[in-house]
Amino acid sequence: MPLTDPLDIAIVGAGPTGLALGIALARRGHAVAVLDHQDEAALAAPADDGREIALTHTSIGLLRAWGIWERLPDDAIGRIREARVTQGGPTSTALRFHASGKGAEALGAIVANHAIRRACFQTAAAQPGLRLLPGQRVQRVDIGVDHAVLVHGGGGRLPARLVVAADSRFSELRRQLGTGAASHDFGRTMVVCRVAHDSADHGEVAHECFGSAQTLAMLPLRGRFSSAVLTVPGARARRLCAAPAADFAKEIQRHFGDHLGPLRLAGERHAYPLVATYAERFAGHRFALAGDAAVGMHPVTAHGFNLGLQGVQSLAAALGDRMHATDPGRADRLARYEARHRRETALIYHGTNALARLYASEGGPQRLVGRLVLDAARRMPLVRAAITRQLVGASPTRF
Template sequence: MSDVREIKSDVIIVGAGLVGLASALALGHPRAGLGLKVSIVDAQTIDFSLAPEFDGRASAISRASKNMLEALGAWQDLETKAQPICDIVVTDSKLEDSNRPTFLRFDQQDNQQWPAAYMLENRFIRQALLDQIGNVKQISFYAPCNVNDFVAGSHLAEIILDDGKVLSAPLVIAADGRNSSLRQRAGLKTIGWDYGQRGIVATIDHERPHNGVAEENFLPAGPFAILPLKQPCRSSLVWTEREDIANGLMSAGDEEFDRELERRFGDHLGEIKRSGARWSYPLSMQLAKDYAAPRLMLVGDAAHVVHPLAGLGFNLGLRDAAALAEVVGEALHLGMDFGALDVGENYQAWRRFDNLTAAFMMDALNRLFSNNSPTVRHIRDLGLALVENSPAAKRFFINEAAGLSGKLPKLMRGSAAA
């Protein structure tokens, strides 16, 4: 890190999570079209964020997100690590049911856009994005650094870091996650609620191959997803559980935890063995009312947190990053001040409704499926049967999973943002 105390750039990004890193490339990588000078700040060191214990999750990456990662130069490193999702199976059963009949199945025959998504471990995505950033001299990294202050002026914003550095740029992007301090400093309010649930995450080795099948098992406490990883006999698990039960499970010994895991996993993949640690994440829905303030725009979880049952959060964040780069590119083309509030409002107009719709759809599905009432079960199983028997409905859902619906930013179509 240099000793310079005052650093000028075109854009400052606070937060080097997956969305912040992708935003840095979308704005700074010459191959993405803009080649702006970007400063990116994170409270944690890069080494810490790459450590195996940092994030045990794997993400479903939609086809549109894959296009974007390709355009940013990161997919080339990820291709060999990505497991295409070849088939999606939905079941709805009680915990004690030994047999879990398939209520809904999506496979290759349902759509041309196949595979609609890929599974990738987050640590690989983070590494691939960081490797690309390392190749781009316009992007500078400041970590570990906390933001002490954010001041929006008439032409420039300043970010004052806790080590005394002052970063200035016409635009600051808040990619600092669900508890975004920049969002709070700018007085941008959120709406939302806690689900009283946690998402338990673990990696499971199983005896029989997954054949690329992603399973969404709706159990009484909520969705229990078994997601195929690149190794044929390894899957990633996202197990939604009531908060008090999840806390008990997380503090239980390995034997008790694994016993409860086996009860839910079933025996269709043969014997199972957990590999490595277990993680648990709080689940909530949270939507920023506004995505823009003078010289500030929000992306990713800083703008919206959605239930992970359909694996959307990061995909939506990538779409934010792509749309923001395009809006900034258009402003630059017109010779406008790209950090001005009206440019932020254009970005907000593009992304807010899409994110709101996704969040409420996930909210409704979670409520419908985290419910053990026989009447509700009957209604939802009728709904699943309707979709199963409607090719048009299936095509709609696969297009959604592929991230190809709505106004698609250029980067998600695989071309440069500007």
């Protein structure tokens, strides 16, 4: 493609956020390309990485609007009817959140990350106006007055009026663009796996159990399976991942108790160091950041991908339709996105980090404060209602 004829938007990163953004913008008439260093086979059939994504009704609505939701098979979609938060095991007095009275049958859905990635790729591959460029690692970005140029692969050059970094919270493109990010390493590692509980049903209830220096979440999946998410110091995470399957299941059982009967490991274990990031700016001259490249969340409140989709919607709305916005890299449009996405994310990001630090502490005073916070929330219906609205989203829907 000649430099005199740049396309509208080039997105770096074909994860679910980057692909969703490409779809949303192409549906608005923009000419879009999505580049990724992975080859087409890896993008089309992503490996199971153990992560399960909790989706709000707002996110489900967006995925439906972009044609992605319908590509998820029914057996890949689980429901979260209720969430219970305790300091200790599930038998402790719980702070409960449920969808009763919110116009929804469930708080939200839970879908495997690799299933979402596959559905996003399938939708993107069929979307007119969207070019997928797999196997292309971006080597350099050159920002000019009226367009940017991505140098990729073996020296290929791709000009675009707007470049979007959507290449993870450790974004190399963000660094090349000269944009810093505040980073917080929690000193913890998240170990995720699927466990089976053949003798009891989870009732579509999600549990978040805060303990001394560790957190255990049990997320309901289809059938008598749950996703166990254990957050522990890094050295302990390595030992847990190397332990025999039966010993690992006993460790989960020790933290969770016998609420679901005997537990057994039903899948591979995956470990992810917990680092949260927040970019110092979300947009600049001829560029924008999306997804984790803009805001990389701690998973304790399950906001990460939902905020990413909210950012996709905000950026697409700010850029507008192609027939009314011939230059998507205009500064005023990017400034609208910057302001809106900062409003959407700042309080949630910093509040989540504070919560994660509070309940990760081994100190007695911090544990006492944690108990007081939960007790106060249990006694304040308006607080619970506000949190439930955040969990459910704006538009309850059936699924």
